Amino acid sequence: MNVPQVLAVGGGSVVPIPPLDAVAELAKVTVVDSANDHWPALPDAEVAFVWNFQWAAPGRLLTAAPGLRWIHVAAVGVDRVLSPEIVASDVLVTNSRGVFDRSIAEYVAGLLLAHTKEFRLTYDLQRQRVWRNRVTRTLAGQTVAVVGTGSIGRTIARMLKALEMRVVLVGTRRRLDPEFGEIRVAAELAAVARDCDALVLAAPATERNRGMVDRTVLDALGSDGYLVNIGRGSLVVEDDLVEALASGSLGGAALDVFATEPLPPESPLWRLPNVVVSPHMSADTEGFAQDLVAVFLRNLHRWIKGEPLDNVLDKKLGYVPSTA
């Protein structure tokens, strides 16, 4: 049986790379830290397991392991790992599609409910010991557009539909979806946003998607509209967003991802009263590290048996193409 050599790159995550004992039963594992300049020579490593998905220098994998054939990323958004060298190479890249779907969907539903029910104002009034009844809205009956038709976008859309929101899905090509009806496209985003109470971004950070939410889209979403970004910061023109939030031409936003992370202390987003800033945490729920290892392990079994891998990226597109 083929016993592959696996280069596992840790570091740079909220949670350290977990013990890889189960992987070591199938493969020869060498764990290195992305921040360490000195790695052992790995001429025979054919597989890499990248824990640090925000690693700025993934091209180093190709020089450290010249025999590399497959990179598995412990994340869904793999924009950082898809460096020009890796895209140009013959190396397969797979991601962890599916692991974070429910966690992120709950996070988004929670943000929309917290906004609609004015929880932050409630906390502020509590701090002042002020009892002030208010009439809020229901989430039911509101319209939300979810940008992204991958498993995260669909799980969000399904949960918001279960909460009786009207859901519009936005993808890369116009088509009829059995579950969500007409899929709209990014070029129509301003028109879609005009009819929405909320816009949720769950799309991959591809070149094509860069800055898809700009001043025009934000103005269309409007002074009662709410933007939620759990995808990637690059989907939004951040300067336009700051301006729309400061002027009130956009009602508010909940942002879990940013152009630069951690969000720099000088960013005006921290202080705008109609913005929620959270530290790229929507996906990270208890057990997620073990789940990520399990996804890699399932694919490693396939690799060893010579079966086709799950979640293979189209490196040009920048995501796993939908089979639907």
Added chain:
Amino acid sequence: MNVPQVLAVGGGSVVPIPPLDAVAELAKVTVVDSANDHWPALPDAEVAFVWNFQWAAPGRLLTAAPGLRWIHVAAVGVDRVLSPEIVASDVLVTNSRGVFDRSIAEYVAGLLLAHTKEFRLTYDLQRQRVWRNRVTRTLAGQTVAVVGTGSIGRTIARMLKALEMRVVLVGTRRRLDPEFGEIRVAAELAAVARDCDALVLAAPATERNRGMVDRTVLDALGSDGYLVNIGRGSLVVEDDLVEALASGSLGGAALDVFATEPLPPESPLWRLPNVVVSPHMSADTEGFAQDLVAVFLRNLHRWIKGEPLDNVLDKKLGYVPSTA
């Protein structure tokens, strides 16, 4: 056709009693304010529409309108209106069952998500411009007990089940429910709470339910447990609750109702860091006043046609008995 005379009692609510033009097309309407000492003589009023459900002196209806036969309350919890005189009288009492179900269920789902995803800590860290990733839990897979099998309790239970929580329903008699399986009873509440991550109170404030959540139940819910009360303050022994929250023997609580409302400024609940205090607002969403009038109007049609009324209270029980 019988044109009834209706005494409508306004005042004392977040939202003033709405215009009753549609009611006036069917009946002779006299609107009074609960706080006003001087009402016109109303010897022929047979119907009362009580807008102020927290009114402390509903017995006044019987002296003001000696011909009274039916009181409709613009609320679901009618504990205040069920004064001893009114319970002892032959007057029918109906409530507005159904109007608030979805609003309250959304509010509860929002509170549980906000707690699980640590939104309040996120807001506090944002105020300090601190980026601190955390690993939270999912709501899916957690166990919640919902006390109350009326339409509010069931709508909450249904929504939390849709969010993949394990839901236990607690009612007044043990039985097998087609939707939620075994209904547990209040006498078992400590045993139920021991297996729960969260306990949601949506029961009516009857004498039987008074203080049903005491030290024993709170200790059973435990230091990781979370209490949500959107029912009535009297369901909880508030002193026990304060002690459990202050000592940490209970993890936290979100309270929308209190023994005394507005919550007095000297209550320690305002300042406990593991408590959310909100001002009895879970039900109040846009359009609720019109919805309440519509419910009364439907019943008034029935009254005029001599049909049986909807939502007739069992005044001894203190709520509308389930037809299931």
